[in-house]
Amino acid sequence: MTIEIIAKNTFGHFKYLPDLAGFCVKQYDDITIINAGLNSSMFNVVCDTHLEKWAENQEGAYDPFQRVRDNISILGDVYLGGMPRHGEGFIEKKIHQMITLFNNQPFAWWLAPTCDPAWLPETLKAMYFKKSTTEHAMLCELKNIAPAGAGTLSIQQVLEKNQLDHFIEVIEPYDAAAREFYEKVESWMLDKQEKLFVGYEHNTPAVIATLYMDAYTKSAGIFNLITTKNKRGQGYGTQMMQHLLVFSQKSDMNYATLCASSDAGFRIYQQLSFETLGEFQCFEWGGK
Numbered sequence: 001m002t003i004e005i006i007a008k009n010t011f012g013h014f015k016y017l018p019d020l021a022g023f024c025v026k027q028y029d030d031i032t033i034i035n036a037g038l039n040s041s042m043f044n045v046v047c048d049t050h051l052e053k054w055a056e057n058q059e060g061a062y063d064p065f066q067r068v069r070d071n072i073s074i075l076g077d078v079y080l081g082g083m084p085r086h087g088e089g090f091i092e093k094k095i096h097q098m099i100t101l102f103n104n105q106p107f108a109w110w111l112a113p114t115c116d117p118a119w120l121p122e123t124l125k126a127m128y129f130k131k132s133t134t135e136h137a138m139l140c141e142l143k144n145i146a147p148a149g150a151g152t153l154s155i156q157q158v159l160e161k162n163q164l165d166h167f168i169e170v171i172e173p174y175d176a177a178a179r180e181f182y183e184k185v186e187s188w189m190l191d192k193q194e195k196l197f198v199g200y201e202h203n204t205p206a207v208i209a210t211l212y213m214d215a216y217t218k219s220a221g222i223f224n225l226i227t228t229k230n231k232r233g234q235g236y237g238t239q240m241m242q243h244l245l246v247f248s249q250k251s252d253m254n255y256a257t258l259c260a261s262s263d264a265g266f267r268i269y270q271q272l273s274f275e276t277l278g279e280f281q282c283f284e285w286g287g288k
Helices: 003-020 051-059 088-101 120-126 161-174 178-182 236-250 263-271
Strands: 024-027 032-035 045-047 107-111 130-141 154-157 194-201 204-214 219-227 255-260 275-285
Touching: 003 024, 003 032, 003 045, 003 107, 003 130, 003 194, 003 204, 003 219, 003 255, 003 275, 032 088, 051 088, 088 120, 107 120, 120 130, 120 275, 130 263, 154 236, 161 178, 161 194, 161 204, 161 219, 194 236, 204 236, 219 236, 236 255, 236 263, 255 263
Parallel strands: 045 107, 219 255
Antiparallel strands: 024 032, 032 045, 107 275, 130 255, 130 275, 154 194, 194 204, 204 219
């Protein structure tokens, strides 16, 4: 059980549907960029960042101590804990490139413990990115999951347009760009590596979730678990979670992963045998 599995699922989820739906997805060795062209940090994302080696390759004749010889103070800038921050100037240039690439639209920069350099969060904050969340990166072994009992919800996998409309109906209040994004998702995309689910209470959509499945790591990432405001506190989120865990188990997955931001959700996931392996951080550029 490693944090790498959680990172692979999370970053895989970020790019999977945007790529299938024809949005701009660029994956490099050092960075992944999902530019949906929407006014939304839910769908415009930078992730899977590995800029340490990239900065080293950019160094060339760059001298990190030149500013000292130029009698320019670098206290708190190039140095961290008495050690030089290798390539910081190039990292800042890369961040500026991302801002330009998104044309000053909002975007989120997600960092896992597997990302580098370690001081990138400080640099993002110094460049006026707002830290929006810190999330518990969690994993459970599906062999520990017992069959779910009968629930009050009717949980359906989204395979048709009317079901997709119900999924949009639940997620749209959290991001106005969600409808524009999901309306580009066609029926043939819905039963592939990523699957959408809607839980109905008496034919009314009450809760949704997304399941991203990675056959290589034999793990399933759970995302977008959202209960409508008027249906909270009735255990529908837990019923959906149990359904997804059993679905993953039956699909020959060994692990389930998620990132938990709320304390209430975190406690529920612990009760469902999830363990915390680290933290993910999200920084947002607000756009102009």
